[in-house]
Amino acid sequence: MTDFHTDRPVSAALAALVLLQLVMLGALYAGVPPHPPQATPVFGIAPFLGAAVAACAASLVLGTGTRAGRGLAGLAALMALASFGPQKYLDAQFPLIWPAVIAAQISVLTIGYRLVRAPAPDGRANAARLAA
Numbered sequence: 001m002t003d004f005h006t007d008r009p010v011s012a013a014l015a016a017l018v019l020l021q022l023v024m025l026g027a028l029y030a031g032v033p034p035h036p037p038q039a040t041p042v043f044g045i046a047p048f049l050g051a052a053v054a055a056c057a058a059s060l061v062l063g064t065g066t067r068a069g070r071g072l073a074g075l076a077a078l079m080a081l082a083s084f085g086p087q088k089y090l091d092a093q094f095p096l097i098w099p100a101v102i103a104a105q106i107s108v109l110t111i112g113y114r115l116v117r118a119p120a121p122d123g124r125a126n127a128a129r130l131a132a
Contacts, residue, residue: 007064010073010114013107014056017080020104021056024083025049034096052079070115077111080104 028046055076062069084104088094094101
């Protein structure tokens with residue numbers, strides 16, 4: 001049975017998202033291409049990346065054995081999709097950023113799979129518990 005407090009695949013995926021988002025944030029500040037735009041129509045990208053990294057870090061600290069930790073891991077994965085989601089395949093800079101996009105998407109898929117399909121701390125499958 002998996003101990004979700006130390007679920008290594010989720011922890012590794014969260015760590016990957018932290019690093020990817022910090023590199024992109026650093027590229028934004030340094031102006032090194034390809035870097036994310038300085039602003040998007042809906043929100044500022046730097047504060048959003050900061051919040052996404054914070055969600056990853058908080059989930060790692062709490063552990064995914066807690067409800068809050070699992071929720072933050074899911075939130076972190078969704079937030080990462082704003083920067084690295086499938087829409088990036090249509091981005092003109094995709095040939096320059098594809099390694100980050102693919103790595104982030106693998107991380108998001110890992111988090112999603114582990115949060116829904118892997119055993120919960122009480123031994124029941126999360127999918128069965130979510131359906132109840």
